[in-house]
Amino acid sequence: QSALTQPPSASGSPGQSVTISCTGTSSDVGGYNYVSWYQQHPGKAPKLMIYEVSMRPSGVPDRFSGSKSGNTASLTVSGLQAEDEADYYCSSYAGSNNYVFGTGTKVTVL
């Protein structure tokens, strides 16, 4: 399994929106609606922000939204806030009870 491809960085000013892409193959992203997104602040464990492409766990602000088209999933953060500055990783189910992560995107709030 190869890592899912994400842009290394993304940025936006407070209040703006930023969208991060996550490109895989028909064996992972394109084959299942089991794409998740994680937020990771330095020195911390990843936090689940989106699961099953577009579902938000309890407690995650609705500023975070997810979508998928073909082999590419996307995470959009609307109304950027300073605390959204972090690394973001996508993940997809890849069959046979295993998963694959994306390469990660550093989001900077300007």
Next chain:
Amino acid sequence: EVQLVESGGGLVQPGGSLRLSCSASGFTFSSYAMHWVRQAPGKGLEYVSVISSNGGSTYYADSVKGRFTISRDNSKNTLYLQMSNLRAEDTAVYYCVKGVGINWYRVYWGQGTLVTVSS
């Protein structure tokens, strides 16, 4: 409350071996597949391995296949990762992970244990 506590990390020379443990509590350990995920310093997350709930099925990333062995002891609520022939590129924080459901609608991470491979 779900708790995952990793141990066993440390400094090891290239070519050496190390066994990581993950002690689980707060849930029925024997009912869940368990995973190892690692993160090299300043790098991204890398999925390493998974073991089924009864230990009968395993999967390894190509980067560790043939060198790492995942196992579990359901009587001790403990997950293991035996690492051998370690390389510098295996240096990372290793996380024990429990995902709920195939869609991982809830995910629990341990605090991680640092493995450093260096001479």
